[in-house]
Amino acid sequence: MTNLRKVTHGPFAASLSTDQANDSLVWSLAVKCTAPPEQLRLRCLHDAGFARPIEELKSEEIVLWLAKVAPPGDGPDTLRVEQAMQVLDAKETDRMARFLHIEDRMGYLAAHAGARLLLGAIAGRAADGLRFEQSALGKPVLVDAPAELDFSLSHARGAVAVAAAHMPIGVDIEPLRHISDMDAMSEIALAAEERRELAKAPATLRPRLFLRYWTLKEAILKAAGVGFTIPPDTLIVDAGSSPSVLAVPAALGSTAQWRVIASAT
Ligand SMILES: CC(C)(COP(=O)(O)OP(=O)(O)OC[C@H]1O[C@@H](n2cnc3c(N)ncnc32)[C@H](O)[C@@H]1OP(=O)(O)O)[C@@H](O)C(=O)NCCC(=O)NCCS
Numbered sequence: 001m002t003n004l005r006k007v008t009h010g011p012f013a014a015s016l017s018t019d020q021a022n023d024s025l026v027w028s029l030a031v032k033c034t035a036p037p038e039q040l041r042l043r044c045l046h047d048a049g050f051a052r053p054i055e056e057l058k059s060e061e062i063v064l065w066l067a068k069v070a071p072p073g074d075g076p077d078t079l080r081v082e083q084a085m086q087v088l089d090a091k092e093t094d095r096m097a098r099f100l101h102i103e104d105r106m107g108y109l110a111a112h113a114g115a116r117l118l119l120g121a122i123a124g125r126a127a128d129g130l131r132f133e134q135s136a137l138g139k140p141v142l143v144d145a146p147a148e149l150d151f152s153l154s155h156a157r158g159a160v161a162v163a164a165a166h167m168p169i170g171v172d173i174e175p176l177r178h179i180s181d182m183d184a185m186s187e188i189a190l191a192a193e194e195r196r197e198l199a200k201a202p203a204t205l206r207p208r209l210f211l212r213y214w215t216l217k218e219a220i221l222k223a224a225g226v227g228f229t230i231p232p233d234t235l236i237v238d239a240g241s242s243p244s245v246l247a248v249p250a251a252l253g254s255t256a257q258w259r260v261i262a263s264a265t
Pocket of ligand 1: 137138139155156173218225228229
């Protein structure tokens, strides 16, 4: 049994800058818009600033919160369990409690509390008063959101990402790791030309490149609100140092509307 005191008190999540995240994480963001890519601005929240009112979010701006997460203790200290638990609603608290592993529970807590604090700060509303609905395909939607405000969250063991913008947005984060079934996963998730690029990469760089493909595709599918109901190998992306979207199925609109940003190669 997990010690109850341990899961209800103490710091458990710490903000990361994009540079700090590069060593151990791969993350991607996707937005659907008509603004030229060079006009998009990424504002990475590198302290607990997301808990205070956020300076007006401009139409071409994306706010991103990256954090590492650990079981509560003396470690990461941007968010404390008791502060995060206070903003969840009963449904979220119930879902959180159903995760068997404390790492997964803390990831869920950080992502959902982080999303509430971030959206509350953008919208000028109390984080615990926000209400969410789910689209038919599972995309969470803020009820009574200010015009066009969208958000996305991702929780992996040990890390979370939350992003928001005044346009459809998706974010995905994965720990950088050895992937034992990378070939089998590539067959399912990557298009033929992407698999060729992956095969050309030096073996030591392949896990990072694979995870770039993976997170770029998931971010696009989340921004579109469709998740894996669209097979990821039907999207084609350039996962190089300036990532871009090369092709999307008609259900996702025009390829020219998609912009992506990712962690360093
Ligand atoms: C969305 C999805 C791609 C993300 O999966 P993942 O990598 O395992 O997990 P992540 O932590 O990165 O993201 C999960 C979050 O994505 C969001 N999400 C779920 N479905 C989504 C969708 N259709 N569009 C956008 N975001 C979605 C949720 O916030 C979810 O977090 P939560 O479950 O804690 O609320 C995947 O869960 C998926 O496709 N699910 C299937 C959806 C589906 O087929 N639904 C059919 C219903 S008929």
